[in-house]
Amino acid sequence: GENVEQHPSTLSVQEGDSAxxxxxxxxxxxxxxxxxxxxxxxxxxLIIDIRSNVGEKKDQRIAVTLNKTAKHFSLxxxxxxxxxxxxxxxxxxxxxxxxxxxxxxxxRLMVKP
Amino acid sequence: xxxxxxxPRYLIKTRGQQVTLSCSPISGHRSVSWYQQTPGQxxxxxxxxxxxxxxxxxxxxxxxxxxxxSNSRSEMNVSTLExxxxxxxxxxxxxxxxxxxxxxxxxxxxxxx
Numbered sequence: 693g694e695n696v697e698q699h700p701s702t703l704s705v706q707e708g709d710s711a712x713x714x715x716x717x718x719x720x721x722x723x724x725x726x727x728x729x730x731x732x733x734x735x736x737x738l739i740i741d742i743r744s745n746v747g748e749k750k751d752q753r754i755a756v757t758l759n760k761t762a763k764h765f766s767l768x769x770x771x772x773x774x775x776x777x778x779x780x781x782x783x784x785x786x787x788x789x790x791x792x793x794x795x796x797x798x799x800r801l802m803v804k805p
Numbered sequence: 806x807x808x809x810x811x812x813p814r815y816l817i818k819t820r821g822q823q824v825t826l827s828c829s830p831i832s833g834h835r836s837v838s839w840y841q842q843t844p845g846q847x848x849x850x851x852x853x854x855x856x857x858x859x860x861x862x863x864x865x866x867x868x869x870x871x872x873x874x875s876n877s878r879s880e881m882n883v884s885t886l887e888x889x890x891x892x893x894x895x896x897x898x899x900x901x902x903x904x905x906x907x908x909x910x911x912x913x914x915x916x917x918x
Contacts, residue, residue: 726906726907735909738907741906743904781848783848787904788903790861790903791836791861791902791907792838792853792863793840793848793850
């Protein structure tokens with residue numbers, strides 16, 4: 693089955709700096725890659741996603757890049773703010789496997805004011 | 806539009822008991838997936854229901870089961886609870902099945918004593 697690895701497990705940055713989180717996946721048939729943000733006491737919230745026919749996607753301060761050949765994808769957050777502090781999860785899914793998501797282990801991002 | 810609603814939010818049970826958790830998806834959504842979140846194992850897929858049929862099942866013992874009703878509401882049941890079943894159980898709602906955006910509820914925190 694699919695295996696998703698996520699690095700780093702913790703990341704501390706100064707407010708205004710950029711943060712990068714990286715994930716690798718094992719199943720070349722995976723074609724949908726969402727990123728979720730989870731705050732304490734809440735469920736994961738989708739922040740951005742990318743499909744395998746696209747190499748990069750941006751939404752304001754957040755961007756995701758996908759390298760299908762190397763089977764890795766990354767989340768980039770620019771101009772970080774204290775409210776970006778949370779746990780971030782990457783995930784992978786195969787379209788022919790329903791909506792089953794395989795998650796990475798998570799990254800705790802701390803943005804210091 | 807109302808989000809994904811999970812009830813109850815917190816639950817305390819003892820070993821050997823059984824428990825039923827409920828999930829009401831976003832109106833119009835027909836797919837409901839369940840995930841278990843623990844500090845040690847992270848986020849793991851349990852099963853997905855689409856149009857009252859189980860679409861996928863993760864690698865969990867048969868003590869974990871679910872169902873979906875004609876109004877798309879879903880329940881999951883865990884029988885003969887074990888201490889290791891203590892976790893946050895998350896429900897995710899999607900319009901259809903097959904690599905689609907999923908929206909998570911806040912989860913049900915189950916503690917097994």
